Amino acid sequence: MGTTQLETVPEPKYWHLKTVLSEALDSEFSVGEILPNERDLAARFGVARATLRQALEQLELEGRLQRRRGVGTTVAPPRVGVAVGTEQHAWPGLAGDVWQPADCVQAAPPAAVAAALETAPDEAVHTVRRSRVSHGQPVAAELLYVPASSVPDLSAIDAPSGPARARAVLRELHRLELEGRDSSVELGSARADDAKELDRLPGAPVLVVTTRFLAAGRTAALSVATYRADTCRLTFGDSGGVEIHQTPERRAS
Amino acid sequence: MGTTQLETVPEPKYWHLKTVLSEALDSEFSVGEILPNERDLAARFGVARATLRQALEQLELEGRLQRRRGVGTTVAPPRVGVAVGTEQHAWPGLAGDVWQPADCVQAAPPAAVAAALETAPDEAVHTVRRSRVSHGQPVAAELLYVPASSVPDLSAIDAPSGPARARAVLRELHRLELEGRDSSVELGSARADDAKELDRLPGAPVLVVTTRFLAAGRTAALSVATYRADTCRLTFGDSGGVEIHQTPERRAS
């Protein structure tokens, strides 16, 4: 009738809040700047703290914000592009590899890994832990599973564990001829150990890159790499990848 | 002194809850089965509904659960692998392409896209909307930006918009020689329009795949594809990719 339609679809408060904050971040804040604390922000927008947090959570998921307990909420730098698809035909650990070997133990892998490696569920495999750092920040943690059959000549004189052992396993692996590899990317949440290494809380969103290395007609090694989803943009292909900042839908301008 | 240390690091309730639920899903439920509602579940575990929801949220993020308002919470099938890296040297829309052209308009793209295409910020480009379906479910929505200079001979007799127009733009694009392409993957949250097409709520987690198509020494087209993060595993490389179900850390068994 005479009433104008105020809101056909009442937008959730946290969604609207996210839009407002996002625009404020673009125009009024610079990278690294610290925001008012959550209680103040909530009061300023006239919402409960939980609602404000729902908006902040999404912005953090999108890599716009960084929150740290005991410190505060800061404006995050643009996501860093990390190459994961280059050197399609190189083994891990060759010269120029960005990964840093941290440790190596021999243990029974998770069932799914054993299945992919075609080893018995309780058969121990070499498990190399590596970490990846970019711009001074840890961006990824990796577990590389190498069945004993892929490195038959691994010398017993090497250390039984530790970085030296890790390098020894990689060195032996390089003696095989790499026939190909394939990868997959999916969303996951950080396990406790990965979270610690990535300087995040357990459950933080991560991009899990699983890579299978093929040699001698079978899976010679399997890598499960966990990247921080908030700070990383994974790049594949010929060159560095594109930096597209996914903008929210345009308002009538 | 005599007291045993009950919990050195008191695990958050929702984290423990998630572990318990996850194990129950493995052993006591089958795919598609519907769980008790949130109020009952919360009561059963003796926690507030918000806490229970925090656990469910994570499990949904990991693709273990599927929640739908008005319906309930069901056990999700394993993530479907969708190939995004094959045909490294093919244009979009060639025979065999899994994408379905939905529409095409001519409009000014977001600023970041204009920058990548090296067009003026207010210059209109062909914007093709396509959708991708797998196993009967929508898995991705794409916006393909094609500057007018990439399709100079686009006939005026074609429809000004709609699927026919989209096919015409793609057809013209194929006349260029593709020199290469690169992609990047990052985490995002679904915009309202994408969310609708993907049958999710706005803000749902998505994997954003940005692909740049290179021809004649510049970016001839740019694709921004939004995949459902809860149901998809993106695969790259030689073959189909590996199915690794990232298991939480082992408890002493």
Place this chain on the structure above:
DNA sequence: CAGTGGTCTAGACCACGGA
């Protein structure tokens, strides 16, 4: 219309970081 998940509130206490 009844039942589901989604949003929101106004509190409380805890864990962590830095001064």
Place this chain on the structure above:
DNA sequence: CCGTGGTCTAGACCACTGC
């Protein structure tokens, strides 16, 4: 020690689905 973000509670109402 104080201030921060992280967890948790016990409610309330809303939007959607299917009967």
